Amino acid sequence: MFKINYLGLLAVGVLLAISSCKKASEVAPDVDNEAITTVRLKLTNNANPADIVVGVWEQLTPTNPATIDISGANLRLRANAVYSGELEILDKTQKPTADISADIAGDEAVEHLLFYQPTPVSSLNVSNTTPDIPNTPTVAAGSPVLNLRIARTDRDKNSLQLGLKTTFTTGAASTGKLKVVLRHQPDTKNGTYGVGSSDFDIDFMVTIQ
Amino acid sequence: MRYFIFFILFVSPFLSWRTLAQKSALVDCVFSIKGIVMDKDERRGIEGVNISIEGSKFGAVSDAQGKFEILKLCKGNYTLSFSILSHQKYTQTIDLQENVAIEIRLVPTEYVLDEVSITSEKLPEMATQAFSELKGTELAQTKGLPLGEALKNITGVSAIQTGATISKPVIHGLHSNRILILNNGVRLEGQQWGSEHAPEIDPFVANNLSVIKGAAGIRYGADAIGGVIMLNPKPMPTSKNVHAEISVVGMTNGQLGATSAMLEKGFDKKWAGLSLRVQGTLKTAGNFKTSDYYLENTGLRERNFSTTIAYQKEKFGLELFYSRFYTQIGMFTGALISNLSDMQLALQQAKPNTPSYFSHAIARPYQSIQHQLLKIAGHRQLRNAGKLTFNYALQNNQRTENDRVPLFRPQDPELYLEVTTQTAEVLWDKPIKEKIKSQVGLSFITQGNVRRFAFLIPNFRNYGGGVFWLGKLVQKQFTFEAGLRYDYRWLRAFLQNIDKQIITPTFDFHNLTGSAGVLYQWNKNLSLAAHWGTAWRPPTVNELLSNGVHQSAASFEKGNQQLTAEQAYNFNFSTNYNGKKWFLDIDFYQNFINHFIFLQPDLQVLQTIRGAFPSFSYTQANVVFRGMDAHLKYYLHENLTFSAKYSLISAYNKTIDDYLIFTPSNRAENGLKYAREQLLFTKNFYLGFSSLYVAQQRNVPQNSDYTAPPPAYHLINLDLGFDLALAKQTLNVHFQINNVGNVAYREYLNRYRYFADDLGRNFVMRLLYKI
Numbered sequence: 015m016f017k018i019n020y021l022g023l024l025a026v027g028v029l030l031a032i033s034s035c036k037k038a039s040e041v042a043p044d045v046d047n048e049a050i051t052t053v054r055l056k057l058t059n060n061a062n063p064a065d066i067v068v069g070v071w072e073q074l075t076p077t078n079p080a081t082i083d084i085s086g087a088n089l090r091l092r093a094n095a096v097y098s099g100e101l102e103i104l105d106k107t108q109k110p111t112a113d114i115s116a117d118i119a120g121d122e123a124v125e126h127l128l129f130y131q132p133t134p135v136s137s138l139n140v141s142n143t144t145p146d147i148p149n150t151p152t153v154a155a156g157s158p159v160l161n162l163r164i165a166r167t168d169r170d171k172n173s174l175q176l177g178l179k180t181t182f183t184t185g186a187a188s189t190g191k192l193k194v195v196l197r198h199q200p201d202t203k204n205g206t207y208g209v210g211s212s213d214f215d216i217d218f219m220v221t222i223q
Numbered sequence: 224m225r226y227f228i229f230f231i232l233f234v235s236p237f238l239s240w241r242t243l244a245q246k247s248a249l250v251d252c253v254f255s256i257k258g259i260v261m262d263k264d265e266r267r268g269i270e271g272v273n274i275s276i277e278g279s280k281f282g283a284v285s286d287a288q289g290k291f292e293i294l295k296l297c298k299g300n301y302t303l304s305f306s307i308l309s310h311q312k313y314t315q316t317i318d319l320q321e322n323v324a325i326e327i328r329l330v331p332t333e334y335v336l337d338e339v340s341i342t343s344e345k346l347p348e349m350a351t352q353a354f355s356e357l358k359g360t361e362l363a364q365t366k367g368l369p370l371g372e373a374l375k376n377i378t379g380v381s382a383i384q385t386g387a388t389i390s391k392p393v394i395h396g397l398h399s400n401r402i403l404i405l406n407n408g409v410r411l412e413g414q415q416w417g418s419e420h421a422p423e424i425d426p427f428v429a430n431n432l433s434v435i436k437g438a439a440g441i442r443y444g445a446d447a448i449g450g451v452i453m454l455n456p457k458p459m460p461t462s463k464n465v466h467a468e469i470s471v472v473g474m475t476n477g478q479l480g481a482t483s484a485m486l487e488k489g490f491d492k493k494w495a496g497l498s499l500r501v502q503g504t505l506k507t508a509g510n511f512k513t514s515d516y517y518l519e520n521t522g523l524r525e526r527n528f529s530t531t532i533a534y535q536k537e538k539f540g541l542e543l544f545y546s547r548f549y550t551q552i553g554m555f556t557g558a559l560i561s562n563l564s565d566m567q568l569a570l571q572q573a574k575p576n577t578p579s580y581f582s583h584a585i586a587r588p589y590q591s592i593q594h595q596l597l598k599i600a601g602h603r604q605l606r607n608a609g610k611l612t613f614n615y616a617l618q619n620n621q622r623t624e625n626d627r628v629p630l631f632r633p634q635d636p637e638l639y640l641e642v643t644t645q646t647a648e649v650l651w652d653k654p655i656k657e658k659i660k661s662q663v664g665l666s667f668i669t670q671g672n673v674r675r676f677a678f679l680i681p682n683f684r685n686y687g688g689g690v691f692w693l694g695k696l697v698q699k700q701f702t703f704e705a706g707l708r709y710d711y712r713w714l715r716a717f718l719q720n721i722d723k724q725i726i727t728p729t730f731d732f733h734n735l736t737g738s739a740g741v742l743y744q745w746n747k748n749l750s751l752a753a754h755w756g757t758a759w760r761p762p763t764v765n766e767l768l769s770n771g772v773h774q775s776a777a778s779f780e781k782g783n784q785q786l787t788a789e790q791a792y793n794f795n796f797s798t799n800y801n802g803k804k805w806f807l808d809i810d811f812y813q814n815f816i817n818h819f820i821f822l823q824p825d826l827q828v829l830q831t832i833r834g835a836f837p838s839f840s841y842t843q844a845n846v847v848f849r850g851m852d853a854h855l856k857y858y859l860h861e862n863l864t865f866s867a868k869y870s871l872i873s874a875y876n877k878t879i880d881d882y883l884i885f886t887p888s889n890r891a892e893n894g895l896k897y898a899r900e901q902l903l904f905t906k907n908f909y910l911g912f913s914s915l916y917v918a919q920q921r922n923v924p925q926n927s928d929y930t931a932p933p934p935a936y937h938l939i940n941l942d943l944g945f946d947l948a949l950a951k952q953t954l955n956v957h958f959q960i961n962n963v964g965n966v967a968y969r970e971y972l973n974r975y976r977y978f979a980d981d982l983g984r985n986f987v988m989r990l991l992y993k994i
Contacts, residue, residue: 038671038682041717041725045676047629047637050832073832077678077771078721079779082830105631112631148568195834198561200627201578208568208576212561215834 045107049076050114050214052104053194057089057097057182067091071216074106088219091162093187099164099180101128103196103214118196119178123170125200128177129207130164131193132220147195147207160190160220174205184222192218252297256317258325260289260305267900269307269329277302277314305329331359350695351704351740351754353797353810353852355379356433360909364942364957366989367472367481367506370404370426374452378868379436379810379852381887384973385419387477387511387982388523388552392422393972394436395812396848396874396886397449400763401789403439405453407544409598410443412644412670413620416680416763419974423548423594423620425527427470427483427504430457436852437812438793440736440758441706444666444689448758448791448816459498459533459542460489467994476961476985477522478583479508500531509583510553513980514967516579520553520586537604544598552592553585558978559627562834566777566977570930575979587628593621609653618644639675644668662693672764680765681718687711702742704754710734712761716768728768732761732788748802754795762786766820766841772831776974777929779829779836780822786843791816806856814848819876821883824927844878848886862899868892873922882922888932888971889918896942904947911942920971933976936968952994959987 052072059065070086073079091097103114118126131147134157153159162184166177194217199210260272268289275282276293279301283291298319305313310329317323355377357365365373371382371390382390383398394402404411404422414420426432435451443451460466465488472481487500506525510517529546557575560566569575595618602612624638650664668687674680691708715729740754769782792815800807822839829838850872857865869891874883894913902908920932944957965984969976 038673038684039717039725039727041682041719042673042675044678044719045635047626047632047635047676053832071832075721076832079829079831080721082832108631147564148571149564198627202576208572211559211565212834214832215562215564216832 044077046076048213049105049107050103050196051076051106052102053214053216054102054104055089055194055218056100056102057091058100059092060096060098065092067097069218071218072106076107087216089192089221091182091184091220091222093161093184093222095184097182097184098167099182101178101180101194115178119168119176123176124172124174125198125203125210126176126213127174127197127199127203127205127207127210128166129193129195129197130166130177130180131195132160132162132164133191133193133217134159147193150193158188158190160192161185161188161222162190162192162220164192170203172203174203187223189219189221192220194218252295254296254298254319254322255292255294256296256301256303256319256323256325257292258290258323258327260285260291260327260329262310262329262331267898269310270900272305272307272310272329275304275306277304350702351742351752352439352756353379353436353752353754353795353812354433355436355808355854356431358431360944362429362432363955363989363991364944364959366427366470366483366991367474367479367987368426370422370424370432370452370454373426374432374434377434378808378854378870379850379872380434381870381890381972383418383885384970384975385421386518386521386555386558386973386975388508388521389419389421391418391420392452393887394434394450394452395814395850396872396883397814400446401449401760403443403447403451405443405451406546406596407454407456407598408600408614409596409616409618410646410668411594412618412642412646412668413592413594414622414640414642414680416765419590420622423550423592424454425483425504425525425529425546425548426454427481427527428456428502428529428546429454431455436810437754437795437814438738438756438758438791440756440791441691441693441708441738442664444668444691444708445687445710445712445734445758446760448760448789448793449814456531459500459531459535460487461498462489463491464488469992469994471990472987474508474985474987476982477508477511478581479506479523481506481525496535498531498533498535501528502530503528507583510581512581512983514962514965514983516574516979517581518575518975518979519556519577519580520584520589521555522553522583522585524551524585525549539601539603541601542598544596544600546594546596548592548594550592551585552590554588554590555975555979556588558975559588560777562831563777563828563836564834566929569978587625590622590624592623593619595619609651612648612650612652614646614648614650616644616646618646620644635676637677638679640672640680641674642670642672644670658697660695664691664693665689666691678718678771679769681716681768683714683716683764685712685714687713700744702744704738704740704742706738708736710736710759714761714764714767716764718768728784730761730767730784734759734788734790749800750798752795752797752799754793754797756793756795758791758793760789760791762788762820762841769841772833772836777836778822779831779838781825781838781840783841786820786841787818789816789818789820789843804858806854808852808854810852812848812850812852815845816848817845818843819846826926844876846874846876846878846883848872848874862897864896864898866894866896875922876924881924884924884927885972886920886922888920888935891916902945905945906948906953908945909942911944913940913942914938915940917970929977932971933969936966936970938966938968939963949992952992955989955991957987957989959985959989961985961987 051074055069057067069089072083073081075081105112129146134151134153165181166175168176168179170176195215196213197210198213202209260269270287272285274291283293285291301317303315369390371392374380374392381393384390391398400416413423433453439447439451468485470483483504485502489498504527508523511521526549531544533542557577598616600614604610620642622640623636626637646668648666652662654660666689670685672683689710693706696703711733713731720726736757738756742752744750767782767784769780773780794813797810823842825838828835853869855867871889874886876883892915896911898909915938919935941960947954962984967980970981
């Protein structure tokens with residue numbers, strides 16, 4: 015009697031084993047709720063609207079470094095010129111491709127702030143204002159630096175800067191890198207870099223000639 | 224501790240005979256039995272115990288010190304019975320040939336059935352292994368804390384924390400998949416590989432928390448490399464009266480409130496043997512505070528429920544247990560980092576730049592976990608063939624991790640993992656002779672994991688089986704133990720490769736493990752034990768197949784499909800002395816682990832669109848953990864006890880000649896406790912002071928961490944407890960002040976140490992009322 019009961023219970027267990035499990039073999043697709051795959055920086059020469067420079071930084075699978083494509087992440091700018099900058103942020107994992115910059119320009123503006131930092135900077139800050147981004151590498155005074163100054167020209171509804179739209183002012187011929195960082199600062203945005211965390215953090219190669 | 228209990232129950236009544244060596248006159252009826260009745264745990268005399276000699280009018284009642292005396296007895300055989308409501312009845316047979324003095328230790332009623340079940344269930348297990356438990360007052364003082372924090376009261380046990388609310392126990396430096404947690408006899412299976420994944424357990428269920436320190440792979444199977452934690456609920460009631468317990472905890476820090484209630488009932492007559500219990504816990508907390516700022520979004524919610532139906536007869540028993548654990552835990556916004564430069568920035572700040580305010584609200588990011596357990600267990604006493612026990616459990620663990628509010632699908636979590644586990648175990652206990660016991664067991668496990676949203680670990684299915692034998696021989700003062708086990712594990716993962724095709728890497732592992740131990744009971748106070756044990760652990764799916772950014776650790780982690788199983792060889796030597804003035808429990812251990820799996824820094828930085836991350840790869844090495852745990856008590860005075868707990872540990876990677884990262888620091892806790900059985904209108908009054916010193920961890924590997932380990936710290940805690948008579952029942956009251964000096968400190972094993980200080984001062988009040 016006893017043994018039969020136990021066998022019965024074991025049978026119930028086996029039944030549960032068969033019925034209770036979702037299929038491990040059916041793999042759900044990877045979904046990233048906030049994947050940024052592509053950052054596109056478009057610079058238009060104010061003196062010559064036909065002079066357009068575009069840099070593209072792309073990583074189609076945000077978790078896989080093998081999908082990084084920085085072949086287009088180069089900016090060739092004219093010396094002593096002024097450019098109007100526009101930044102486009104895309105998520106190509108969405109179908110159709112999602113325009114994240116449109117969201118950031120809208121409701122999300124109060125939570126985001128873009129930083130543009132030429133690197134390296136001189137320890138005397140001849141190229142740009144004081145680095146906004148902490149830990150920016152500096153070089154000794156007199157060493158060549160990237161002669162580029164960037165100013166944000168758009169603001170959120172709290173009148174704090176945003177940075178999707180910018181003005182790039184170049185100086186004498188030079189080369190270096192431009193670090194572009196999108197800071198996500200929900201409830202804490204105050205114009206500084208320190209609060210919040212980074213949604214993207216990338217470098218463009220810059221040549222001013 | 225185990226030898227201690229063993230000693231109390233089995234040895235003490237025989238050894239504690241003290242003959243007064245008074246050669247009596249030849250007159251027959253001039254002998255006396257003198258003695259003292261003590262509490263098993265508290266080492267205090269029990270007043271009012273009724274001592275009677277069965278079948279006679281002789282008897283006595285113990286005085287305030289627990290002493291008694293029965294005079295004018297004749298030579299002969301007597302059966303003495305000791306009874307008092309608060310303690311288990313005890314009988315002792317005495318062959319009276321001369322004056323006799325005896326010492327009797329009674330077991331409190333509350334624990335009676337527990338002790339009985341421990342002895343009957345655990346005898347074939349490793350009595351020679353280092354073992355500690357937390358129960359009674361000590362356990363009551365931890366109510367409201369997460370399991371990992373409560374267990375820190377046991378020497379050799381520390382915790383890996385993610386703030387105040389996520390705490391994972393660490394035994395002798397090992398944690399996560401290297402220790403087993405048995406919840407009411409069932410191995411807890413969730414996503415225990417993650418260091419911010421705390422055990423899904425309601426400690427209010429436990430009447431007793433016990434820890435086996437060291438490899439215990441024979442009885443419990445794969446993964447028990449570091450040890451085993453057991454949560455044992457109260458034994459089921461036998462009385463037909465409804466019994467209730469209400470426990471309330473309040474803490475000022477985080478404004479934490481917790482309530483746990485339990486109702487139980489036994490039956491008699493036609494339904495004798497049947498018993499029921501329901502239990503539930505509610506817990507809530509808001510932002511916790513360090514010594515001078517609040518930690519934003521660190522609140523907690525917990526809702527737990529469990530019920531048991533048991534049917535217990537002389538020859539067999541059946542038990543049905545169901546529990547549901549649900550928690551929602553806010554993740555500190557100041558610890559949100561996206562990449563290496565965020566981490567560097569956080570490290571440069573003296574304090575987090577998130578706003579400091581109190582709120583009970585929990586916003587994203589948070590994690591929520593639901594864990595359900597259904598257990599069916601039974602046992603049957605076989606005629607002349609021992610006892611058969613079986614245990615089947617179905618567990619379902621759903622974990623969602625919500626990051627910041629995303630741009631798309633703001634209702635969706637970033638991560639969802641659901642693992643369903645079934646375990647079954649059949650045990651056959653057979654006493655071969657009176658002094659030889661043997662246990663044979665079979666165990667099975669199967670698991671299925673389903674994931675959604677972001678990829679962290681793949682879907683997988685695994686099967687495992689094991690067969691073991693444990694034997695025990697008691698020979699005078701010696702106890703010998705030995706065991707042997709064979710295990711097999713199979714694992715298949717299902718995931719997409721870079722071309723979106725489903726691949727199914729498959730792994731299998733098998734292993735033979737053994738153990739042996741000896742316990743020597745030197746005299747009634749002193750016992751020595753040595754134990755050699757082995758255990759193994761197959762690599763987990765995250766170690767084999769993870770490939771991506773571990774966001775909260777700001778690291779890029781690469782799995783390794785070539786990993787082999789870990790194999791541990793553990794040697795323990797322990798001594799236990801329990802005398803009139805001293806109590807001493809010292810345990811030395813050495814745990815060699817071959818093919819130990821760990822994340823090794825690749826010393827390179829991987830650039831992704833989210834920024835740069837240092838990359839780490841899962842790799843294997845031969846390592847050794849060495850250490851000592853000591854627990855001592857000195858009874859300075861009838862009412863005053865000095866106690867000390869010391870834990871020393873060192874972990875070394877022999878393959879690359881370097882230390883291992885995240886090894887607990889050495890620590891020392893010294894305390895004084897003043898206790899009075901009666902003070903004014905209170906009972907069981909005590910006042911405790913303790914000082915905890917945690918040293919800085921200096922033995923760390925090169926280039927493996929973002930910053931140096933935090934400096935040593937020193938905390939003072941105060942305790943005050945007593946019982947009040949309230950409406951014929953007893954109300955237990957406990958006040959506590961943690962971190963009395965409001966010291967700002969950071970703990971090496973707390974993952975928030977990169978970002979913020981640990982908790983500041985905390986006032987705690989605990990009430991327990993039993994009806």
